[in-house]
Amino acid sequence: MKTKIMKTNFKFLAIILSLGLFLQSCSSDDDNTPVSSAPVITDFEYGEGSSHSTEFFAYKGSDIHLEASIYAEGVVSSITLSIHAHDLTLGDNEVDWDYENVYTDADYLVINPTFHEHVDVPTNIPSGEYHVELTVVDELGNSTEIEGHIQILDPITLSDIDIDATAKRGEDIHAEFFVTAVSGIHTISVDIHAHDLEVGVGEVEWDYEAEYQDEFHDLTEAEFHKHIDVPATAPVGEYHVLFTIEDENGNIEEYETHIDITA
Structure with a gap:
């Protein structure tokens, strides 16, 4: 009778041990499962x-x-x-x-x-x-x-702009500003022209264009300071003024204004 009880207890312990090993194995498998966190x-x-x-x-x-x-x-x-x-x-x-x-x-x-x-x-x-x-x-x-x-x-910026708003024919236009161009200045050009102004006796239509390159070429900072002569024969009226700055990479910055030419 005693032997039979011992065998029964032994079987019970074997089952418990097997179950424990199984659970441990499962837990071990879970521990080995890679867990990926966010990058x-x-x-x-x-x-x-x-x-x-x-x-x-x-x-x-x-x-x-x-x-x-x-x-x-x-x-x-x-x-x-x-x-x-x-x-x-x-x-x-x-x-x-x-x-x-x-x-x-x-x-x-x-x-x-x-x-x-x-x-x-x-x-x-x-x-x-x-x-x-x-x-x-x-x-x-x-x-x-x-x-x-x-x-x-902006690759090109203008500052301290000072351009005459009026000028008399036979005198000059004062234009001044500071240029910063990160890639270097290629050219600065000026275009002054009017639209549909009546040309009187003794007057001649005035259309001014100029390009400044050598003195500004490749500079990253420069002061533009010019006096542009107005012909004595220019018709009186409003003129459109356009300054164009181009850098060495082909970027363009424009500044436009108007000026009244008076007698």
């Missing part, structure tokens, strides 16, 4: 492209350099970059810029890729602050986003 984005930098600047600005007509290190336990499935602005005022011939690109290059669809791209900045967009977003998604659907802001600047 981590570090060293996110961006700025003016030609110099690989890390300062947060770039110029219209140039490009933006962007770079980031990505740590991802799971293989990356996509990297999305978006650049857009909020409530910038559009100037003449300007359009909104809303950039988005999904990168699925083979170099990026790996574990721990390095993101490095250059994005062209249109010439016909408003200058101002733009929002930059970089989003990384892995094959398990985990995603991470990092964001910042960049200033988009």
Whole structure:
């Protein structure tokens, strides 16, 4: 009788032990199941492209350099970059810029890729602050986003503008301003003309055009200071004045005004 009880207890203990080993095995299997966390984005930098600047600005007509290190336990499935602005005022011939690109290059669809791209900045967009977003998604659907802001600047700017509003024929027009051109000045040109002015006796239609290159060529900063002679025979009336500054990359900045020529 005693032997029978011992056998029964032994079988019971064996069952408990087997169950324990089974549960431990299942727990061990669970522990070995890889758990993928969301990607981590570090060293996110961006700025003016030609110099690989890390300062947060770039110029219209140039490009933006962007770079980031990505740590991802799971293989990356996509990297999305978006650049857009909020409530910038559009100037003449300007359009909104809303950039988005999904990168699925083979170099990026790996574990721990390095993101490095250059994005062209249109010439016909408003200058101002733009929002930059970089989003990384892995094959398990985990995603991470990092964001910042960049200033988009004009490649050519004019300041301290002082141009006569009136001038007498037979005298001169004073025109003065300061030019900053990041890529260097190529030319500065002036165009003065009138529309449908009546040409009186002894008067001759006046249309003035001049291009200044040698004294300003390749300078990144310059003061334009000229006196333009008005013929004594120019018809009296309103004239349209257009200054055009072109840089070495072909970017153009125009400034226009009007002047009254008097007797």
